[in-house]
Amino acid sequence: MNPDLATLMHSALFSHLSRKAASTLAGSALLKTYLEGDVIFRQQEQAHFFCVVLRGYVRLTRTCDSGRIASLRICEPGDVFGECMLRAGPTYPYGAEAAENCVLAQFDLAAVRKLAEDDRSVDDAVMHVLSQNLLATLNCVAEDRLHTAPQRLAAYLLRTAQAERRQGVFRLPFRKSLLAAKLGLTPEGLSRAFALLKEHGIAVQGRTIRIEDSELLRSI
Amino acid sequence: MNPDLATLMHSALFSHLSRKAASTLAGSALLKTYLEGDVIFRQQEQAHFFCVVLRGYVRLTRTCDSGRIASLRICEPGDVFGECMLRAGPTYPYGAEAAENCVLAQFDLAAVRKLAEDDRSVDDAVMHVLSQNLLATLNCVAEDRLHTAPQRLAAYLLRTAQAERRQGVFRLPFRKSLLAAKLGLTPEGLSRAFALLKEHGIAVQGRTIRIEDSELLRSI
DNA sequence: CGAACGATTGACCAGGTTCAATCCACGTGG
DNA sequence: CCACGTGGATTGAACCTGGTCAATCGTTCG
Structure with a gap:
């Protein structure tokens, strides 16, 4: 089809x-x-x-x-x-x-x-x-x-990773500035949220996200 | 009925x-x-x-x-x-x-x-x-x-005054802490918003609100 | 190589939250 | 009738999050 x-x-x-x-x-x-x-x-x-x-x-x-x-x-x-x-x-x-x-x-x-x-x-x-x-x-x-920017981002990443089922590594489906809008943030705000999450179990390379420690991430 | x-x-x-x-x-x-x-x-x-x-x-x-x-x-x-x-x-x-x-x-x-x-x-x-x-x-x-706390409050007051049709004077239908929740604020935040609006065309006495200058209020 | 664009970073600022203290209005009971 | 207690409302101070503005970086594409 x-x-x-x-x-x-x-x-x-x-x-x-x-x-x-x-x-x-x-x-x-x-x-x-x-x-x-x-x-x-x-x-x-x-x-x-x-x-x-x-x-x-x-x-x-x-x-x-x-x-x-x-x-x-x-x-x-x-x-x-x-x-x-x-x-x-x-x-x-x-x-x-x-x-x-x-x-x-x-x-x-x-x-x-x-x-x-x-x-x-x-x-x-x-x-x-x-x-x-x-x-x-x-x-x-x-x-x-209820949630701060890093928390919302973490929730989004966990949710999306879940859906993608590629344990731990996946690509964002769109530009980061769009993701920012989706989360109700400015692009700068999203950038800072990512920066913070890098200390809490995720790695970012362009659009590619790797979740290294989903437990740590969940606990944000 | x-x-x-x-x-x-x-x-x-x-x-x-x-x-x-x-x-x-x-x-x-x-x-x-x-x-x-x-x-x-x-x-x-x-x-x-x-x-x-x-x-x-x-x-x-x-x-x-x-x-x-x-x-x-x-x-x-x-x-x-x-x-x-x-x-x-x-x-x-x-x-x-x-x-x-x-x-x-x-x-x-x-x-x-x-x-x-x-x-x-x-x-x-x-x-x-x-x-x-x-x-x-x-x-x-x-x-x-899009709007700050005083703007949201002003919009609410104008809307409610409209509905009440008692030109300029009316009573809040409920406690201020409830109004705060309705506007997505803490009670303290609402208090400050009221304080600011007092400089912009409204007077507050307990639950009683008097809109003295609706144009000024609209322009917030 | 250079232009263009997205992303990032830093400095600064504004709006709101939080916590604590105080105020005020009201109802109760002495 | 007044003192007191209660709960909502207000105010102040410190703090925090996130937005804004400007500069920089990195990539991609011409």
């Missing part, structure tokens, strides 16, 4: 759809490619679609009146964003831009609402996605308030 | 239910009273119900391994919490406790899922609640990262 299609089907959205709804929805997907830095949609813009990331990374941002910008979330392949516009709105509450060259599947909001009328699994899948995104965002608040 | 019932009917959940589903669900509600400090449910506990606040305030908390505790959200009358357990789970991802004496309507998760099979407006209402809570939580992240 086409790897993009596989990613789509494994997303939290599609994995909860009926077979029929999945194929209908997949058929209605608009595949779009963005280059790093491209705007996908702007905060306050009328919402017409939501997305599933197939390749690359997307940054969701919030801009305040003063012009300052914060990253709210970094979406990876398989992640869904903008789905809350199915029931809230009418304008996007955050902006989305390509954090790397990326490929998205876009879904027309009205069309999905329509499909939901005929197939109940659509609402079910949407609720799963909403719940998942809500929990992830709550985690983010908790993480911000 | 009984004021508690009115609050329930105006909640984001019930305002999107069909008349029939609303009355069925209201009939199945379990009314419970908690005293300040009572635990409503614990983090990691098996989830059996979700709640709508009818009176008083509820604090949602996250505890980490080290024992440190952060407030994730303060729920007011009309707010819904724990609804994400309808599709996620199986254990609560946060704890809930009464921040004041309070009255809640509790709904059995399994019963609501069952009701949803017969009445589509249930899933619709749940999606609305999830979307709303997701957006509020995203706001919280953005607020934390």
Whole structure:
């Protein structure tokens, strides 16, 4: 199977759809490619679609009146964003831009609402996605308030190493500045966090991370 | 109409239910009273119900391994919490406790899922609640990262004054330490924020707030 | 070889937390 | 009616984390 299609089907959205709804929805997907830095949609813009990331990374941002910008979330392949516009709105509450060259599947909001009328699994899948995104965002608040930068970084590294299953050595999936945004830090802040962790069981060589002592790391 | 019932009917959940589903669900509600400090449910506990606040305030908390505790959200009358357990789970991802004496309507998760099979407006209402809570939580992240304590306090005061419509003078609906938690601050931090705002168009007398210059306040 | 860009490092600063002491308002009991 | 105790709120001082700004380093790519 086409790897993009596989990613789509494994997303939290599609994995909860009926077979029929999945194929209908997949058929209605608009595949779009963005280059790093491209705007996908702007905060306050009328919402017409939501997305599933197939390749690359997307940054969701919030801009305040003063012009300052914060990253709210970094979406990876398989992640869904903008789905809350199915029931809230009418304008996007955050902006989305390509954090790397990326490929998205876009879904027309009205069309999905329509499909939901005929197939109940659509609402079910949407609720799963909403719940998942809500929990992830709550985690983010908790993480911000409870843990320091090195602790958050350590947690991320342990989590990712786990997923990669390459005991102890793996490569960051993206630039460090993106990781910084993901953890709610500046690049400088991330750098210092790495520096500190070097004394606590990890070695860093560019994007390559080696966890030398996961126990020590866990105890941060 | 009984004021508690009115609050329930105006909640984001019930305002999107069909008349029939609303009355069925209201009939199945379990009314419970908690005293300040009572635990409503614990983090990691098996989830059996979700709640709508009818009176008083509820604090949602996250505890980490080290024992440190952060407030994730303060729920007011009309707010819904724990609804994400309808599709996620199986254990609560946060704890809930009464921040004041309070009255809640509790709904059995399994019963609501069952009701949803017969009445589509249930899933619709749940999606609305999830979307709303997701957006509020995203706001919280953005607020934390973009604004300082005095800015967040100023925004809260302007928002609340707006809602109260008593031009310029109103009372905080709860203790200041609760407001601090709501804004993600310590009580000391809130105190200092108030102190600073006194130079910028507001006067504080216990729980009573007078906004003397809303323009000045807005410009913080 | 040089330009460009990401990453790192250092110095400095601001915002918030923590801890401790004090203040204040309120309710209780003498 | 007043003294006292309690709990929330405030204030001050020390500290810490992380952001900002600027300079430097290292790599990659032209």
